[in-house]
Amino acid sequence: MSATSSRTSRRLLAAALAAGAVIGAAALPASAADSDRARAPRVEISAVQYDSPGRDDRSNRSLNREWVELTNTTRRAVDLDGWTLEDEDGHTYTFEGYRLPGRATVRIHTGVGRDTRTDLYQDRRNYVWDNRSDTATLRNDRDRFIDDESWGNDRHHHGGGNHHHGDRGHHGERGHHGDRR
Structure with missing residues (x-):
C-alpha cells in the first residue's frame, strides 16, 4: 500500500x-x-378535605365539601381512565374517561354533582373519609400504587400531598365518619 x-x-x-x-x-x-x-406520569394527591366544614348532616352540600385533590405535576396530560381512589374501608371511586391536563388539579367530591374539567363527583349519599384517621390511596389502571395521604392517630404520610381539615381540628368534634356511613 x-x-x-x-x-x-x-x-x-x-x-x-x-x-x-x-x-x-x-x-x-x-x-x-x-x-x-x-x-410513568407523575400524579399526586395534593390535598384532602376529610372533615367537611359545617354540620355533618349528609346534605349534598356537606358531602361535596369533603374532597380529595389530584395534581398532575408534568406538562403532559395523563389519562386517568380506570384509575382508582380508595379509603381504608374499601370505598372506591373509579375514574371513567377523564384526562388530567398537564400542570392541572382536579377535585374529587364525595357527593352528587355534574363532572367538569376541574371537579369530579363520586355521587355518594354518605361520607367516605373518616374524620379521625384514614388513608386515601391512588392506584393506576393496572392497580399499581401511585400515591397516598394519611391523617389521624399513628398515621404516616407516604405520598407527596398535603392534607387539610375543617375548623374543628385534626380529629374533629363531629366524630368518625364511619359512624355515619
Missing part, C-alpha cells in the same frame, strides 16, 4: 468515525426522550 493510499484510508476512516460520533450524539437526546416517555 502506498503512502498516499494509506493517508487516504486514514482520512476516510477518520471521516467515518467523526460522522459516527455526530450521529451518535444526535441519537443520544432521542434515547433520553424515550426513557422520559417510558417513565
Whole structure:
C-alpha cells in the first residue's frame, strides 16, 4: 500500500468515525426522550378535605365539601381512565374517561354533582373519609400504587400531598365518619 493510499484510508476512516460520533450524539437526546416517555406520569394527591366544614348532616352540600385533590405535576396530560381512589374501608371511586391536563388539579367530591374539567363527583349519599384517621390511596389502571395521604392517630404520610381539615381540628368534634356511613 502506498503512502498516499494509506493517508487516504486514514482520512476516510477518520471521516467515518467523526460522522459516527455526530450521529451518535444526535441519537443520544432521542434515547433520553424515550426513557422520559417510558417513565410513568407523575400524579399526586395534593390535598384532602376529610372533615367537611359545617354540620355533618349528609346534605349534598356537606358531602361535596369533603374532597380529595389530584395534581398532575408534568406538562403532559395523563389519562386517568380506570384509575382508582380508595379509603381504608374499601370505598372506591373509579375514574371513567377523564384526562388530567398537564400542570392541572382536579377535585374529587364525595357527593352528587355534574363532572367538569376541574371537579369530579363520586355521587355518594354518605361520607367516605373518616374524620379521625384514614388513608386515601391512588392506584393506576393496572392497580399499581401511585400515591397516598394519611391523617389521624399513628398515621404516616407516604405520598407527596398535603392534607387539610375543617375548623374543628385534626380529629374533629363531629366524630368518625364511619359512624355515619
